[in-house]
Amino acid sequence: MTRRDFARGLASAATAAGALHAGTSRLQAERAHAAQDAGVGSLTDVSGIRVGHVTHRQRPTGCTVILFDEPATAGADYDGSAPGESMGVMLQPVSPLERIHGLLLTGGGPMGLAAAAGAVRYLETNGVGYDWGVPNVRIPIIVGAVIDDLALGDGRIRPDAETARQACEAASSGPVGEGSVGVGAGATVGKMFRSRGLGGMKGGVGSVAIRSGEVVIAALSVVNAAGDVLDWRTGRIVAGARSADGRSFANSAALLMRDLDTTTRADRRLDDQPFRATTLTVVATNVTLDKTSLTKLAMMTNTGAARAINPYHTQGDGDQVIAVSTNRVKADVSLSALGSVAAEAAAHAILRGVQRATSVAGWPAVRDLP
Numbered sequence: 001m002t003r004r005d006f007a008r009g010l011a012s013a014a015t016a017a018g019a020l021h022a023g024t025s026r027l028q029a030e031r032a033h034a035a036q037d038a039g040v041g042s043l044t045d046v047s048g049i050r051v052g053h054v055t056h057r058q059r060p061t062g063c064t065v066i067l068f069d070e071p072a073t074a075g076a077d078y079d080g081s082a083p084g085e086s087m088g089v090m091l092q093p094v095s096p097l098e099r100i101h102g103l104l105l106t107g108g109g110p111m112g113l114a115a116a117a118g119a120v121r122y123l124e125t126n127g128v129g130y131d132w133g134v135p136n137v138r139i140p141i142i143v144g145a146v147i148d149d150l151a152l153g154d155g156r157i158r159p160d161a162e163t164a165r166q167a168c169e170a171a172s173s174g175p176v177g178e179g180s181v182g183v184g185a186g187a188t189v190g191k192m193f194r195s196r197g198l199g200g201m202k203g204g205v206g207s208v209a210i211r212s213g214e215v216v217i218a219a220l221s222v223v224n225a226a227g228d229v230l231d232w233r234t235g236r237i238v239a240g241a242r243s244a245d246g247r248s249f250a251n252s253a254a255l256l257m258r259d260l261d262t263t264t265r266a267d268r269r270l271d272d273q274p275f276r277a278t279t280l281t282v283v284a285t286n287v288t289l290d291k292t293s294l295t296k297l298a299m300m301t302n303t304g305a306a307r308a309i310n311p312y313h314t315q316g317d318g319d320q321v322i323a324v325s326t327n328r329v330k331a332d333v334s335l336s337a338l339g340s341v342a343a344e345a346a347a348h349a350i351l352r353g354v355q356r357a358t359s360v361a362g363w364p365a366v367r368d369l370p
Contacts, residue, residue, distance in 0.1 A: 040348065041209030042176035043220040046284040048072075048326040051220070052171030053182030053205075054163050059153030060360050061107035063115055064182035064205065065167040066220070066282060067123075071099035072324040074143065075294030077302050080278060080319035084146035086113045091143065091322070093292045101128055101140040102168075103322060105183040105222055105280050107149040108158030116144040118161030122168040145320050147224040147278045149186025152360060176220060179204040179356035180365075183280070187224035188363050189354060190240030190252060191277060192314065195269040198250050199242040202365040203229075206352030208345045214329050217338060219283045219301070219345035223353035226277035226314045228252045232307035232347050239354035239366050246364070253310050271316070278318040279350065281305055283342045288327040293335050298323040300339025304346035321346070 044051055048069040055062040076091040090097045104119050106112040119142045123129055129138030150158075167182070180187070180202060187203030194200065203225065209218035223229060228240025228249065241250040259268045283301045298321040305319065306312045313319055323342070359365040 040352070041211070041218065042207035043209070043218045043282065043284055044173045044176055045209035045211065046216050046218050046286050046326055047328055048286070049284055050171040050173050051176045052167040052169070053177050054167040054170060055181050055185045056157060056159070056163070058157045060180065060186040061149050061152070061157065061159060062182045062185040063104060063106035063112070063159040063163050063167050065119055065164060065171055066103040066105070067168065067171045068101060068326065070326070071101055072326055073098055073289060073291055073294060074100045074322060074324045075291050075298050076323065077295065077298035077321045079302060079313055080317045081313070081315050083318040083320045084110050084113060084148070084278065085320060086116055086144035087141060088143055088145070088320070090141065091291070091295070093295050097141065098291055100143055102142045103282060104142055104144045104164055106144065106146050106159045106164070107183055107186045108146065109148040109150045110146060112146045112158050113144050115159040115161055115164040116142050118164030119168055121161065122165045143322065145280045145322070147183060147187060147222060147280065148276055149188070149224070152186045152188070152363070176205070176207040178206050178352055180358045180360070181205060183222050184353065184357070187222055187353070187357070189223055189225045190228050190242065192226045192252055192270050192316065193241050193250060193255060194271045196267050197244050199246060200363060201239040201242065201354070202357040202359055202363045203239070204353045204357035206349040206356065208348040208352065210341050210345050215285070215287055215331050215333060217283065217285045217341045217345055219281060219342065219349040221305070221346060221349040221353050222280040223350050224277055225279045225309045225312070226316045227309050227311040229350060229354045230308055230310055231351060238351060256311060276316040277314070278320065279305055279309060281321045281346050281349070282324065283321065283346060284324045284326070285338060285342070286326050286328045287333055287338060288330050289325040294323040294325060296335060297339050297342055301342040301346045304343030305350060307343070308347040308350040
């Protein structure tokens with residue numbers, strides 16, 4: 001595929017979004033968005049990727065694993081205040097490790113990272129991992145990332161090694177489940193102002209794939225944000241902080257603007273401590289890229305998350321983006337083009353994550369709003 005062919009494919013994919021800026025009516029815009037949402041695909045549209053969810057029955061929490069048929073090249077962008085992660089430092093361009101064997105996305109706060117042992121054990125048992133020069137020993141590299149969902153139900157119930165093992169067993173190349181499943185089971189959004197009596201809403205997992213010829217770029221996002229989630233194409237708040245009576249959105253960005261006025265006696269308390277919120281995004285492509293290029297791809301993808309979440313990267317957010325390549329297609333495509341599309345995919349995946357979530361006590365979902 002040439003860059004020109006790829007650009008033509010992107011132009012057709014952007015038609016629906018572009019219609020908004022051409023003065024179309026709201027009805028026309030909604031129809032365009034519906035067309036854009038049809039057949040959006042998921043992370044497993046990138047050949048060689050399998051995804052598995054396990055959701056706890058005792059409380060809203062769980063984990064999601066992403067496994068690769070062959071080791072995948074990976075890079076990352078950690079811009080959050082306190083990202084909960086394991087082995088992520090190995091994704092720095094200065095690290096000699098180029099490829100990983102899987103990803104674990106889990107609930108349970110920092111303690112949930114212990115679940116990674118189950119995924120490591122599963123892969124080692126199945127002969128997956130680096131040859132360490134030790135008889136009968138393989139070393140799988142599993143990068144872990146965690147969200148804090150401890151406030152929902154009994155926080156002592158957390159994903160463990162057995163949960164991750166079951167998720168590995170469940171991993172498949174079929175369409176990825178979305179909404180309140182796996183790591184998204186306990187995800188919530190719009191929770192900066194709980195101490196002021198304002199409610200938040202349910203988050204979840206969303207996934208999207210964008211294809212142009214043989215090139216595929218896909219995203220999976222776990223939406224557990226302090227801020228509000230927007231339909232970035234219209235600027236409309238879709239999920240987030242709710243007014244005290246629960247009838248409308250409080251608009252987190254507007255509330256923070258008011259907090260700048262020190263002449264008032266406004267309540268400025270925030271539930272804004274590190275670890276309380278984190279949006280995790282995995283972006284994948286089949287285009288061959290090295291680790292440095294994937295690090296840049298992750299950075300560009302993060303701009304898409306910023307379109308869909310406002311405010312983003314707050315003091316309470318530990319946001320992370322991990323970019324992977326299955327290296328199955330050698331295409332003459334610019335990294336800027338890939339990053340631009342990856343950002344769009346991430347924004348769309350975040351929107352889908354809240355749209356497909358289901359309510360839990362005290363945290364209504366988009367589908368249940370009047």
